[in-house]
Amino acid sequence: GAVVSQHPSRVICKSGTSVKIECRSLDFQATTMFWYRQFPKQSLMLMATSNEGSKATYEQGVEKDKFLINHASLTLSTLTVTSAHPEDSSFYICSAEDQGRRSSYEQYFGPGTRLTVT
Amino acid sequence: EDQVTQSPEALRLQEGESSSLNCSYTVSGLRGLFWYRQDPGKGPEFLFTLYSAGEEKEKERLKATLTKKESFLHITAPKPEDSATYLCAVQASGGSYIPTFGRGTSLIVHP
Numbered sequence: 001g002a003v004v005s006q007h008p009s010r011v012i013c014k015s016g017t018s019v020k021i022e023c024r025s026l027d028f029q030a031t032t033m034f035w036y037r038q039f040p041k042q043s044l045m046l047m048a049t050s051n052e053g054s055k056a057t058y059e060q061g062v063e064k065d066k067f068l069i070n071h072a073s074l075t076l077s078t079l080t081v082t083s084a085h086p087e088d089s090s091f092y093i094c095s096a097e098d099q100g101r102r103s104s105y106e107q108y109f110g111p112g113t114r115l116t117v118t
Numbered sequence: 119e120d121q122v123t124q125s126p127e128a129l130r131l132q133e134g135e136s137s138s139l140n141c142s143y144t145v146s147g148l149r150g151l152f153w154y155r156q157d158p159g160k161g162p163e164f165l166f167t168l169y170s171a172g173e174e175k176e177k178e179r180l181k182a183t184l185t186k187k188e189s190f191l192h193i194t195a196p197k198p199e200d201s202a203t204y205l206c207a208v209q210a211s212g213g214s215y216i217p218t219f220g221r222g223t224s225l226i227v228h229p
Binding site for chain 2: 034042043044049095105106109110111112
């Protein structure tokens with residue numbers, strides 16, 4: 001149980017285009033999902049907290065107009081990187097907390113999406 | 119501000135050579151401490167949650183322990199397939215419940 005998927009796993013796009021990344025909780029519901037960015041050999045950097053049915057909460061320094069987050073249902077959150085530039089190239093990972101296991105608190109992570117902007 | 123410090127940054131072991139990874143933390147009330155394993159190019163995989171000092175959890179060759187200031191991940195007789203980065207995170211009680219992650223320990227086990 002507690003499986004999170006991401007799509008796509010890898011994407012290459014041209015500078016100036018937009019890219020959408022999907023995060024799905026496959027066997028549980030998640031009111032809240034989290035989006036992280038990870039640079040090589042570094043730890044996870046939280047970008048934003050995605051809340052179902054409401055606006056996302058962005059961490060300081062993360063441009064909300066550039067990284068659009070939509071949490072359309074209890075099992076789906078999307079991250080859209082708008083007008084991507086090479087500096088947006090990174091590994092993007094989502095996570096979710098299983099609402100059915102509120103007593104356990106751990107987050108379950110997706111497999112990540114490698115974005116390369118050329 | 120919650121803080122998590124993991125040591126060492128990198129660890130090389132011979133197969134069968136047991137060792138421990140450290141996670142020191144400061145948090146205003148601990149809701150949970152988490153250990154994850156991350157392989158290159160993949161998302162973190164959940165290993166353990168610890169809630170209170172004195173608690174221990176085991177899974178195969180891994181054993182996690184918790185005190186009021188730190189947690190240890192003990193690896194007994196490691197195998198090459200245990201090579202990965204191990205991440206520690208804490209979640210504070212009250213507030214947003216957003217976990218704070220350490221930088222991780224990169225473990226390489228040589229055959």
